[in-house]
Amino acid sequence: MPEAHPSEQFSLRLRSATRPDHDGSEHTSYMTALLEGRLRRDEYALLIEQLYFVYDVLEQAADHMRGDAVAGAFDLTGFRRLPALRADLEFYYGPRWAERVEPDEATRLYCDRLRDVCFDWPGGFVAHHYTRYLGDLSGGQVIAKRLMGVYDLLGGDGVRFYHFEGRPKALKDRYRTLLDTAPWDEAERARIVAEVKTAYHLNTQLITALGRRIPVDPAA
Numbered sequence: 139m140p141e142a143h144p145s146e147q148f149s150l151r152l153r154s155a156t157r158p159d160h161d162g163s164e165h166t167s168y169m170t171a172l173l174e175g176r177l178r179r180d181e182y183a184l185l186i187e188q189l190y191f192v193y194d195v196l197e198q199a200a201d202h203m204r205g206d207a208v209a210g211a212f213d214l215t216g217f218r219r220l221p222a223l224r225a226d227l228e229f230y231y232g233p234r235w236a237e238r239v240e241p242d243e244a245t246r247l248y249c250d251r252l253r254d255v256c257f258d259w260p261g262g263f264v265a266h267h268y269t270r271y272l273g274d275l276s277g278g279q280v281i282a283k284r285l286m287g288v289y290d291l292l293g294g295d296g297v298r299f300y301h302f303e304g305r306p307k308a309l310k311d312r313y314r315t316l317l318d319t320a321p322w323d324e325a326e327r328a329r330i331v332a333e334v335k336t337a338y339h340l341n342t343q344l345i346t347a348l349g350r351r352i353p354v355d356p357a358a
Contacts, residue, residue: 149314159338168349175288183230191241199256209260216303244347248340265333
């Protein structure tokens, strides 16, 4: 596989090629209500509950990919979200939270896709890893600030999922450098772009399903 030149900036191509797919979840009734402060704490906790199952599979895949020369580098120190998700679930549901949570159908489909592509295809792992963690470092920080104000959260309780060790911008810059210097040929880059689109679609379906569970009035 020929080595990609850093000046090609695959990270910029990836972001621009998938922007419409990324924006899909932001326009769901659930996410609109969340950002406007119209969800109760327990309604927000549904999102954390479903993401727990997604990250459980994704971080199992990270363990599996640890020995891969390219994919393993993306599992940066401090990125793992499962400990923070468990802490947030305990905050919202109490110490027996594991007895209360279960994946819905959209989440199961998302996890099925992760199992299909993230354990045997390094590029597929990076595609889903990028979709989740770069989102957490970007829009996730906006969500955290909004939640802290709406729910009067102090000391990080309830929003630990969004807290990373280190400055988000520095982490994003490091991650994009890994994308730009990864030795993928054009065919592999195209496959990764397509898989990121799939990942965004699955995330939108997960969030849309939450809106149906509440439900949220988009005109409220």
